[in-house]
Amino acid sequence: MPVQYYIFLSIALFCIGVMGVLMRRNAIIIFMCIELMLNAVNLLLVAFSKMWADAGKVDAGSAQLFVFFIMVVAAAEVAVGLAIITLVYRNTKSVDINILNRLKN
């Protein structure tokens, strides 16, 4: 399969993620959208890695280490982020981010 398909799919996933972050107000959905963006990038990395390995420029899988790295970081981030959201919900009984405007001015 040509690599362009992967690129277009990644762009589509990434844009969905961006739009979701921008438009949705529910914190959990925003969180999921962030994950979507991260995974769009992961997909792109894997696709390029495969492409260069097929071309014989690099060893197969060497660039895919990045993907694991990103997954680990994302997992850690999810742990922290969900904890924050839980605390926000306990305090405000809501996960609407527009309530969180106390930093204003």
Next chain:
Amino acid sequence: MIKLVWLVPFLPLLGFLVNGLGRRFLSKSLVGFIGSGTVLASFVVSLLAFFEVKAPGFQAQVVHLFNFISVGSLHIPFAFQVDQLSALFLLIITGVGTLIHIYSTSYMHDESDESFARYFAYLNLFVFSMLILVLGANYVMMFIGWEGVGLCSYLLIGFWFKNTSYNNAAKKAFVMNRIGDLGFLLGIFFMIMQFGTVTFPDVFAKAAPLGMNNPTLIAIAMLLFVGAMGKSAQIPLYTWLPDAMAGPTPVSALIHAATMVTAGIYMIARSNVIYTLAPSIQAVIAIIGVATALFAASIALKQNDIKKVLAYSTVSQLGYMFLALGVGAYSAAVFHVMTHAFFKALLFLGSGSVIHAMGGEQDIRKMGGLKKYMPTTNWTFLVGCLAIAGIPGFSGFFSKDEILASAYAHNPVLYALGLLGALMTAFYMFRLYYITFSGKFRGTHEQEHHLHESPSPITIPLIILAVLSVFGGYVGLPEVFGKNLLAEYLSPVFAPSAPFVTAHHLSHSTEWMLMGLSSVLVIAFILIARQKFAAYEDTGKENTGLAKVLENKWYIDELYDAIIVRPLQELSRFFRDTVEKAGIDKLVNGVGRGVQYSSQQIRRVQSGQVGFYIFAMVIGMIVLFVIGFLL
């Protein structure tokens, strides 16, 4: 002895330091002793050096003290040059300076202890600066002394600094001098650019091959002359000198006779090679000289302040010296510096004696008949007048005659104008003499009661100077009478320019005729003055017409005020009120207000809406990407 010549300026410097630092502790007699003693000691050293220099075949010697400036290929040593010219000036400065110091011990005795010491400290510093000026072996050293005398003249003219008009006179002197100094400084820069050196013999050696009328040489000559104009009070920078009368009278004597104003003459005589190679500038010097001589003499005709008359006569006599320099008669100019130092110091000190006796009165209309109260002052003053008027046998006759003869050989028009100036000199000097010393006393009774001959520290310098004013001229006899010793003595200094000078020789009969003509006319003018002023009565009538113009000094001060001072003040006011208040202040305040306003606007961006923040972030990243791809 030449090796010890550094003592000559060092001793007055020592006197300055001791008197200046110890002004609160030293008694008046000690201060006077230190002040006069140090200058007297340098006079003795100068005299010993002079006898060594006087020997035939003496070559100029340079006493190197230390390196002053050493940058790249430019080396300016702190060194003294002893040759015929500087040795002669040393004698004049320290000799006349000593007499003025001794005179001052009595004249300034009414001052408080502290200002008495301050006065002597300044006086010593003045002498020190002038000695550095004439002893320096390069133009930068000369410039150090040049600035030094400018500073000291400021300090001494404004000695009574509690009086605003005296302070203004001091500032005027300083500013006028600065204008000239700038020219001198630019001249030095040109010299460094062109020759890469400022040491006298090197500069002259490098200037000579450039030949006549080289543009650089003309520029250097003109710029140096601007400096001389300021220091030696020539048109158009002369107005400070009459105002310098604000200082104590001995200071006027020092400025006019021994130091300061002769600096310009010295500098041009020293740079004779440069000037001989720039005949166009020489012509300018001659014209300015003769114009100043006439102009100042015409003002002196109608002045009523005893010191103002003498001040304008100094300006006029300096004009003669520049005339001599302009026609290439360098030794005649130096000769006139010397004789002028004697009789002008004598006249100033004499006028000081009169002012002292009159209790501070300077208006000659309120004097008169002082002959019988002050016999010594009277006859010494008379000798001074005879000398400056140029009566045969007195020193002024020989020097002025030499200048006029050189002017005649160069251009008879210059001679005629010079002679006219000399006649005016004779007239106003005897007008001054007769109004002051003969007739009957016109002051108050209190003043008449107070009149007395001055004490011996005042009269002894007068007598010495009177003797010198009579016999000082015999070192430079005209050719028809015998040898001109001074010209012969100075000839090594002017030897480098000799190949470029076409010598004018007057026949003996012409010389006799010129001398006879000027003597007869001078005596005639003195008799007219006697006729008019011997029994002078103050009618209190206002002068009219030309006399009024002359009394008001041709309104030159007013003219300068109108064309320079007031426009400058207007400009300053414009800058203060408009540019400063409306321009710079508005700009600075505007920057502050602009920052405040824009930060208030930008503050609104911080809305607390997380969605908006993220949106801004995304937009920012897109912009960055676009920029990154496009560039």
